[in-house]
Amino acid sequence: MVTVTVSDCLPVTEDVAWVPVDDPTAAGRARRIATALADRLGFTEQRTAEIGIVVTELATNLDRHARHGTLVVRSVRATTHAAVEVVAADLGPGIGDPAAAIADGHSTAGTLGVGLGAVHRLSDTVTVFSEPGSGTVVTARFQPAGADLAGDDAAGMTRPITGEEVCGDAYAVMRANGRLRLMMCDGSGHGPLAASAAQEAVRVFCERPADEPPEQVLAAIHAALRSSRGGAVAVADLAPAEGRVRFAGLGNIAASVVLGDRKQGMISVPGIAGYQARTIRAFDHELPAGAAVVLHSDGLTEKWRPAQWTALFDSTPLVIAAALVRDAGVRNDDAGVLVGKPRP
Ligand SMILES: [Mn+2]
Structure with missing residues (x-):
């Protein structure tokens, strides 16, 4: 495993897609954008499918449990490798216990926390920020095969x-x-x-x-x-x-x-x-x-x-x-x- 810094100097992101999640069909749209991006960046077929599962979970959660949900799907490029990054943001109601939601995804049944267990399992890094009243931000990164894109500063x-x-x-x-x-x-x-x-x-x-x-x-x-x-x-x-x-x-x-x-x-x-x-x-x-x-x-x-x-x-x-x-x-x-x- 090599560590590739994002980056010595490059435009950090590209291929940015904003997907408003305002109806159940948005999940499919977001999944297709994410899997096409992963495929283009050379992710394996299995990893590409897993990225699709995560994006589907995040979008489905936003549609069912959140207000004004948006998904951003993009690539983060270093000199020789590129990661896929997914950001889900909404305006509420927020998750009471984000840590528990990540850990099992079940203790928060009926809320946005459902499905975060799968997101956690399949992503290389996940961060959840949630405050009651102001909503939730979930970020997930998928590293390219054989490399670890550093640079989260x-x-x-x-x-x-x-x-x-x-x-x-x-x-x-x-x-x-x-x-x-x-x-x-x-x-x-x-x-x-x-x-x-x-x-x-x-x-x-x-x-x-x-x-x-x-x-x-x-x-x-x-x-x-x-x-x-x-x-x-x-x-x-x-x-x-x-x-x-x-x-x-x-x-x-x-x-x-x-x-x-x-x-x-x-x-x-x-x-x-x-x-x-x-x-x-x-x-x-x-x-x-x-x-x-x-x-x-x-x-x-x-x-x-x-x-x-x-x-x-x-x-x-x-x-x-x-x-x-x-x-x-x-x-x-x-x-x-x-x-x-x-x-x-
Ligand atoms: Mn301006």
Whole structure:
């Protein structure tokens, strides 16, 4: 078994499908999307079928026991391997005892917990986050054969504006020298041209040297986006050993450091990458042990507070990202969020 880090630097996810679960036929639709993806990524026939079972269980649970359920099926790519990731999110009623639901799937008969036993058995990693009243997020990952995709210190999610297939928000993660570097871009407008501007930002970010200061990375992205639609861009360089994060933003990407109920904003300068930038500057902020750094586009409201959940920020970056899109996302814009949470 080799451990493959997700990733030295690559766009972390692709092939993202959002499936609203609003009737019993959604389970079949979600299963077909997931098995086609697993097949394309080279999973064995048996593993592909198991992924199909998990997705069917999750979707059936959402349909029967939850409100406003959504499934996200996507790939997570490292240099040589790709995993399948499934995220189920809903708005309630929540599971009383998530740990028991995972363990046997039966002690919660008649609730969303039914079937989580199978999800647990067949997935390589499962995380359940549930709070009465605010709903449930379940994430499951299926590793590629013979490899273990590490890298659960950062995760993001993007959701296209209602009616679009592609998302104009994109992000990337870079890991080097004990540091974690995050980039989020909201391409101006939405649709394919916004997406290509954001993908250009990802490409440039990934080509820059790992030790280059974030303000220089941002300046390079600004220069490269001149021939595109442009967008808002932010780069955060997390140095957990030094307890510091250096942040450079241009335009409207919201950024914060979250620890417990505290949310400390990080400031971007006004402008549009590719078009207007008077001065590109970076600022240093404290990064206490256990803190998370959150970057998001204006497809999420900035009004969310960590205290609106009981213990969301104790969970994994992917669960945090999924809950933020669910609870702070707006429907009339692309939504993109990236969460970095260095392991202590
Ligand atoms: Mn936007």
